Amino acid sequence: MDAENEAELRSLRARAYGPKADITTDRAAMRRLRELEAARRAEVTGPTDPSDPTVGEEEADAAPAEQLSADSSPTAIADPTDEGSESEWWQPREEPDDDARVGATASAPRRRRVLWALSVVASAAAAAGVTYALTAVAPVSASSGVPQVATLHPTTATAVPHGFFGASEDTPVYDFYGLTIFHAEGGFGGGGTGVGDVCIMAVPTEQVPAVDSFDATSWGFDGPIYSGCSAGAFSATIEVPLRSEAPETLRARFPEARGVQFVLDGDRVGVFVDNGQTSG
Template sequence: MDAATLDELRTLRARAYGPSADIDQDPAALQRLHELEARSSAPDAPASEEADLVVSAEPAPIQARPGETPVPRGAEDVLVSDEASSTEKEAAPARTRKPRRISGRSVALWTLSVVGAAALAAGLTYSLTAVSPVDATTGVTQIDTLEPDPFVELPSGWFGAGPSSVAFEYYGLTLFESAGGYSGYGTDCFSVVGSEQLPEPGADTNSWTMSGVIYSGCRAGAFPATVQFVVDSNAPQQLRDRFPADSALQFIFDGSRIGVFLAPGDS
C-alpha cells in the first residue's frame, strides 16, 4: 500500500471514527474504507502500514537517531521511535474497528418510542385543553336585587318555612327561606310560589293545599341556591304583565338577598 493510499485510509478512518464522523452518509466512502482496511490487514501487508508513520520526503535513506529504529518499506527508510511504536500498536485496534451500524430492530424500537411519546404528549395536551370553560350565566343580565320584606307573614312549617325565615316579594311572587329537608338537600334553601297561594294568618298549615306551582332550590357547596323558570300561563298575572311570555327568569339566593336575572333577547 503506497503513501497516497495510506493517506486516503487515514482520511476515511477519521471520517468513520473521529469526533465528526460522517461516513455513514457516504456509502461510496464507506465501501472504500472497507476495501482499504481489508488490504491493510492482508498477511503480506507490512505491519508498519497500520501505524501513523512519518515518511521521509528525501529519497535517500535517513540515519536513525538514538532511540529510533529504521523500518524499511520499499525504497524508503521510515524512522519510528520506540515510544511511538508502542503508542501506535496500542492505538491500532481502535483504528481497525469498523463503523457501528444501527440495526433495523433498534431503529424500529426507537421510532416506536418517539411515536409513543408524541402520542402521550398529544393525549395530555388534549386532556388539558378539551374542556372549554362554560359560564353558567353567559349573556344573562341582572335586572333586580331583592331585599327581605318584613311585612310578609309566613305560617311556620308551611312548605318548609321557619319562624325566622326571610321573605321577598316580586311581581306577584313570594320567595321565602325554607328548610333544606323539604325543598331539597343543601343549605340556604328558598322556595318560590304565587303570592295568592299564601295561607291566611292563623290557618292550619297541616291541612293546607295549593293549586299553583312551587319552585325551590338549595346551595350545594360553592354553587348558590338557584331557581329558574320560563314565564307562562301558570305565572301570576303581575309577572306576565311585566315580562312577555317565554321570558326566562333566574333567581339566585346568596343567603340574605336575591338577584333576579333575565335571559338575553327578552324584555
C-alpha cells in the first residue's frame, strides 16, 4: 500500500474505532475501509484466494469492525491520528464473521428501545398507582378539631328506672348540666341490633321518672330524646344541638356553643363542645 492509501486507512479506522466513531452512517466509507483492510491483510499474509467467498461485494457491504462485540474489542485505545500508534490502538483479539457482527450490533439498539419502552410503561403504572393511593380516599377528620371539655363517670345522683326507654337493669347513669345519660338495650328508632352493640340515651333530667312510681307498662314523656348506638369498632355517640329544646342549664353553661357531643368509652363518657368557632 502506498502512503496515500495508508493515510486513508488511518483516517477511516479513526472513524470506525475511535472515540468519535461515525462511519456507520457512511456506506461508501464502510466499503472503502473493508477494501483497505483487505489490502493490508494481503500485504501481511499474501494474496487473497479469489475463491474465498468472504471476499467481494458482500464483504464490502458488511458492517465495519467498529461493531465488534466485547470479546473482540481493541486491546488498547490511543489517538488513531498518531502514525506510530497503529499497532496499539487497533489490535483485534479475534475477528468474528460479518453476520455475527451485524447481528450483535443490530440487536443492541432494539434491546435498548424495548427496555426504554418497558421503563416508560412501568413508570406510568407506578405513577397511576401513587395517584390512586393519594386520591381514592379523601381524609376526613373524625374529631373536627372540637375540644373535649369533660369526662363523665357514673353517678348515683339520678336513678333511672329499669325499662325507661329501654334502660337496662342497674344501668350506669351520667349527669351533665340538666341532661341524664344512661345505657339502653336498644336505641331510639331501632338502633343497636348487632351482637355486642351498646346504646346510650340522653333525656332532660327533669323528665326521668322516680323509680318507685314508674310503671313499665304505662308511662308518659314530654321532652327531647337523643340516642346513639355503637357499631363494631365505632363507639356510641350522641350529638345534642343547643337549640331552644335543649335543657336551659346546658345552654346557659355554653351560651356561644352550637352543639355538644357525648362519646361512650367503656364506663366513661367524653364530652366535646363546639364553641361556635369551628366550621363544620
